[in-house]
Structures are given as structure tokens and as C-alpha cells.
Amino acid sequence: MRITVFGATGGIGGHVVRQALDAGHKVTAVVRTSSTFEVEHPSLDVVRVPGLDAEEPLREAMDGSTAVISAVGARGRKDGPVASSSTRSILAAMKASGVRRFVAVSAAPLGPVPPDESFLNRRVVYPMINAFAADVYADLRLMEAEIMSSGLDWRIVRPPKLNNKRLTGHYRTFVGGTVPKGYLVSRADVAHLMLAVIDDPATVGQPVGVAY
Template sequence: MNLTVFGATGGIGRELVRQALASGHRVTAVVRDPARLTVTGSGLEVVRADLTDPEVIRPALSGRNAVLSGLGPRGRGVAGVAARLTRTVLAAMEAEAVRRLVVVSAAPVGPEPDDGLLDRSMRGLVSTILKPVYDDLREMEAELSRSGTDWTSVRPPRLQDKPLTGTYRTVVGGFPRKGRFIARADVAHAMLAMIEDAGTVKQGVGVAY
């Protein structure tokens, strides 16, 4: 497949690029600073772009089979970036008639799992502290719903920098019961697996150990 990855210098984005190349895909990584992308490979094209103008990124999408996005806020101070940048990506995809899109969101954006009183309390506390971040991701998902793309929003819980296991649980339209953690590498693995999974199209998918 010919894939385009946005947010390729982030933790999940780097894993998307690395794993996609290892699986034999051709990858176009769209980044603001190419020096921050440490992944290399013969099937990799790196494109420098700011994501402020859909016209600028259209060449990075032309003829691609799917788009994967690791774009998102890295803290409360930059909340708003996920929705804003995703609008640019969606406009460019529409212009280039690229339909498949898989993005990273977060577990609190989806339906609340039945995990017991303690877990619900912790979830509520985290959601309050990070409200600007989750509001941003909710608006991003609203933009997806309004678009004509075949989107999937992957909603992980707390992220860890641990090796790929390839073993995790997914729930379409929900969240794995008592799922508290997952490695960024496994989130990327799940995203790549969902590209050709028709059952995840226009759905939020919870993913966790």
C-alpha cells in the first residue's frame, strides 16, 4: 500500500512509519521538522509541511491508498491543534479523492466503560484535568463525522513507551473493560491493522491491554 502518515515525529507516528515500512508499505511522512524523524527506509519519502494549507499537502496525498494520523495535542497548553490540523488533512484528502483515514483519539472521548466505581472516579478526575485536550479531540471526531471520508478513530487509554506485543483488545463503538494501559507501538499496530477492516469504518474503536 501507499500510505501517508501525519504526526510522524510523535511517539505513535514514528511507530506507524517504522511498522508500515517493515510490513512492505511505501510511506510518505509529513513533518514540520525532518530532522526529528529518526526512522529510515528505502520505501520512505519525507515531506516537510506546516499543515496550515490543504493545497500544500495535496501532493503528499495524491495516489495514496490510506492516511494515518498521529496528530494531537501534547498537553493542555496546545489544545485545539488536533481539530485544526485534521481539518486541513480532511480538505486535502477530499481534493485528492483519498477516502481511508485512521486517526488517534483517546479513551475518554468515547463511551464510558462499566469498570466499577473506582475506575469511573479516576476516569472522571483525569477527564476534568485534561478537559481542553479531550474537548479538542471531540471536535476532531466531530470533523471526521461531518466529512466524506471512511474514517476510524482509535481511542487508547494511558500510553506507554514499551515494545510492540501485538496482543491487545479492541472494541468497536466501545472500550475494553478495565483497559488502563497500552504501548504506543501497539496503538500503531492496531491502526495499521484497521486500514482494511471494513467493520471499523466510521467508528470509534477502543484499544487497550
């Protein structure tokens, strides 16, 4: 299949591009004009756009695609509402192009706290995380609301704290909820799951928790 990847220069998006190519897919990587992107492959097309805040420039990247994966998100608390504004444009371009399958990355704190989660996490850790990154999570909530009301065949992957360790392909998932006592997962494994759910009918219209 052909997969269009947004956020291809980021940690998760870069893994999505490379893993998709390794799996034999054709990939269109959407990158900003000002960004450095050095991946080369016979099955890779690179579309450069000035930004992700307008629908029309994104349509070219959707041509012939089966699915769209977005790893777009703020890299820090000062980046502003990156995820919601970009996703709004991506969704509009998908509708105009007739592409229905969409996978986006969000964050575990947006999901429900598992009932068997530890007292420390429920009462101390999670509230501290939400307070520390309040603006980032507010942006992600807006993004998720846009996706859930889009009418597309969407999936939202919600990882906890990320690291840069290697791909394992072994992790826990929770369709419709949050992985209990799940504290870490690598960016490579998040990318692996994002590719895996594209063809999984059980995940359509669902958030999917992931963690080790």
C-alpha cells in the same frame, strides 16, 4: 499500499512509519520543516511542510496514497487545539486528492464508560481525567466531530494511558465502544492497530477502543 502518515515525529506516528515499512508498505511521512526526522528507507518519502493549518501544502503528500493515518495531537495541555485544526486541513486535502481511507488517534475518555466498569473508575478516575485535561479532550471532540461528518471511510482509535513499551500485537479492542477495565496500552501497539484497521471493513465509520 502507500500510506501517508501525519504526526510521523511523534511517539505513535513514529511507530506507524516503522511498522508500515517493515510490513512492506510504501510510506509518505509528513513532517514540519522545523522538525528533526532521521528515518531512512527505500520505500519512504518525506514531505516537509511549514505547518498543518492549510490544505494546499498537504495535497502533495497524498499523491498516490491508499490511506492516511494521523497521529497528530497535543503533547501537553498548553499546546492548544492542535488535533482539530490539523485534522480539518488533512480532511480537506484528502477530499481534494480523492483519498478515502482515514485513521486517526483520539483518547479513551471520549468514548462511553463501559457498563461493567468499576465504581472507582466511573465516579472518580474518569471524571478526574476529564477535568485535568479538559482543553485537550475538548479539542479531540472537535476533531472527532470533523472526522465523523467528513463522508470519508474513517476509523478513530481511542487508547487509554500510553506507555513506551515494546510492540506485542496482543491487545483487546472494542469496535464502537470502550475496552472495559482497559487502563494501559503501548504506543507501539496503538500504531499496530491503526495499521490493522485500514483493511478491516468492520471498523469503517467506527471508533475503536484499544487496551491490554
